[in-house]
Amino acid sequence: METDDVLDGAPTADTAARVREVIAAAGVSQREFARRVVMDPSKLSRSLSGTRRFTAAELARIADEGRVDAGWLLGTRSREKAAAPTVGVEGGRPLQIVRETVRLIAEHGFHAVRVADIARACATSSAAIHYHFPGRAELLEAAVRWCMDEDTARRATRLAEADDAAAELRQLIALQTPRTAQQRRQWAVWLDLWAEAARSTAVGRLHSEYYRQWRETVADVVRRGVGQGVFRAGLDPQAAALTLTALIDGLATHVLSVGGPSSAAAADAMHAALTTHVTDTILAP
Numbered sequence: 001m002e003t004d005d006v007l008d009g010a011p012t013a014d015t016a017a018r019v020r021e022v023i024a025a026a027g028v029s030q031r032e033f034a035r036r037v038v039m040d041p042s043k044l045s046r047s048l049s050g051t052r053r054f055t056a057a058e059l060a061r062i063a064d065e066g067r068v069d070a071g072w073l074l075g076t077r078s079r080e081k082a083a084a085p086t087v088g089v090e091g092g093r094p095l096q097i098v099r100e101t102v103r104l105i106a107e108h109g110f111h112a113v114r115v116a117d118i119a120r121a122c123a124t125s126s127a128a129i130h131y132h133f134p135g136r137a138e139l140l141e142a143a144v145r146w147c148m149d150e151d152t153a154r155r156a157t158r159l160a161e162a163d164d165a166a167a168e169l170r171q172l173i174a175l176q177t178p179r180t181a182q183q184r185r186q187w188a189v190w191l192d193l194w195a196e197a198a199r200s201t202a203v204g205r206l207h208s209e210y211y212r213q214w215r216e217t218v219a220d221v222v223r224r225g226v227g228q229g230v231f232r233a234g235l236d237p238q239a240a241a242l243t244l245t246a247l248i249d250g251l252a253t254h255v256l257s258v259g260g261p262s263s264a265a266a267a268d269a270m271h272a273a274l275t276t277h278v279t280d281t282i283l284a285p
Contacts, residue, residue, distance in 0.1 A: 014075050015059070016048045022066035022073075035149050037061040038098050038142040057134050061094040064132070094132045096122050098146045101139050106188040110140060110196060140196065144206045147189055151210075155217060165225030166283060172218065173274045176248050178255050179267045187252050215241045222282065231282050240282055247277060 023033045030048075034041040039058055046052035054062070063070040100121040104113045115136070119126045133139045158171035178184045197207035218241035225231030251270040258266040 013050055015073055016050060018073050019062055022062060037065050038094055038146055057132055060131050064092050064094055097129055097132055098142050101143045102189055105192055106185040110192050141202050144193055144203055148210045164230055165221050165228055166230045168221045177267055177271045178252055187256050215245050218244055230284055232284055
């Protein structure tokens with residue numbers, strides 16, 4: 001049963017129809033639009049079909065992305081253009097808020113980050129943050145979803161560049177080795193979220209879904225590699241994926257705990273260990 005708050009009197013069917021107009025005007029898929037407004041694609045789908053009501057914060061983000069008035073989405077005002085996004089804010093205010101939240105979580109940890117800190121980083125007010133994301137729980141969930149989407153997009157790009165399954169696996173290993181500042185930042189966020197996932201049902205579900213997708217990606221690569229003859233015959237894709245992803249997680253945690261110049265050496269050692277594991281247990285002899 002959905003318990004999301006929405007403005008009183010919002011006509012669900014009319015609001016859904018107006019949101020469909022906004023998505024059509026954006027010229028992107030429903031899933032891509034959900035990514036842009038940092039919303040669970042399944043929730044967007046259910047809201048559009050009338051089995052779930054949009055929350056006020058979701059409508060605020062949709063209005064921001066579509067540059068329409070939120071009152072028009074609710075049917076309380078005639079259609080009019082909303083104010084243009086803040087100059088220099090790539091992707092609009094909601095994505096800016098999420099990006100800065102991710103950066104601050106990576107640097108300080110989620111529980112040390114205040115809404116006021118995020119507002120300061122976005123050069124806006126705390127009220128503007130709450131307008132798009134009512135509470136810290138919503139912000140954390142949005143940050144997790146954004147990281148998942150970014151990671152999934154990078155994986156798809158890397159896999160598309162590979163010639164065979166062995167090359168795909170090498171790309172995945174390179175992608176998961178925290179060498180660059182961006183990779184280290186994302187791993188820092190994941191480490192913080194592992195702890196939070198144990199306490200938060202919503203984040204826990206997202207966390208489980210991300211790892212399910214990640215292990216399935218690795219298993220699919222292993223499955224293709226066996227079929228291509230570049231991986232060992234009879235290899236169990238699911239077991240190989242579980243072992244490799246667990247090894248990646250453990251080694252990355254070690255790398256993140258090493259600071260200064262030693263972190264580069266630790267990342268190199270992690271990559272070497274993963275390569276050795278793949279050579280000894282996955283690649284065809």
